[in-house]
Amino acid sequence: MIACPCPVCQSLDKKDKRLRSSILVESASTRIVVDTTPDFRYQMLRAKVDRLDAVLFTHPHKDHIAGLDDIRAFNFFTGKPMPVFANEMTQEVVIREFPYAFTDFRYPGVPEIELNTLSTDPFMIGDIPVVPVQVWHLKMPVLGFRFGSFTYITDANRIDESEKNKIRGSRYLVLNALRREKHISHFNLDEATSLAQELGVHSAFFTHISHQLGKHAEVQADLPAGIFLAYDGLEILVDG
Ligand SMILES: [Zn+2]
Ligand SMILES: [Zn+2]
Secondary structure: OOOOOOOOOOOOOHHHOOOOOOEEEEOOOOEEEEOOOOOHHHHHHHOOOOOOOEEEOOOOOHHHHHHHHHHHHHHHHHOOOEEEEEOHHHHHHHHHHOHHHOOOOOOOOOOOEEEEEOOOOOEEEOOEEEEEEEEEEOOEEEEEEEEOOEEEOOOOOEOOHHHHHHHOOOOEEEEEOOOOOOOOOOOOHHHHHHHHHHHOOOEEEEEOOOHHHOOHHHHHHOOOOOEEEOOOOOOOOOOO
């Protein structure tokens, strides 16, 4: 956190240096980013992402959409608009926050965005199957996504039973765990741990971690088997 003197923000451990939450999902032929955070540009540079086929949005909060402008670099190299998949609520905010990308006569060089509407129906992006999972962020419906045996859920504090069934059978689950204390719109560490265990996944990785959670190494040491804190740059190899 900017200007924070706490031991986590001052830590020299790389795993305590967290940018905002996002993932890259990659198959042999397709690459998708879930959410374009305010750190999107640096995240793409850091991971040396030289091609991107689509962006998926979970919800319209600023820490998940603010970096969208920087997809212009991918437009530049492909000469094509970027397919962006979002539900109607998120599309409204994207159009409001980036109005210059949606006017009839656009300044040259603005991001070129092709909006696609997400429902809760499964669909394909290239060869990657996508199953939207609707979760709750206090009162806001947020979309998580299942890709084969891997599921990504961020910014949730509650999941309906019917949606839990869409996650069950996943081998890997990424789930938000903000801190130890209870929070109004995010799972805390205990809630995320119980949910991962309830869903019976082989491995769970926690994301959207606040500096209030504590140092990576100390928190990780107390977690049960199969439960891990995610960290920037973590790669998970998933078959199927
Ligand atoms: Zn701090
Ligand atoms: Zn968030």
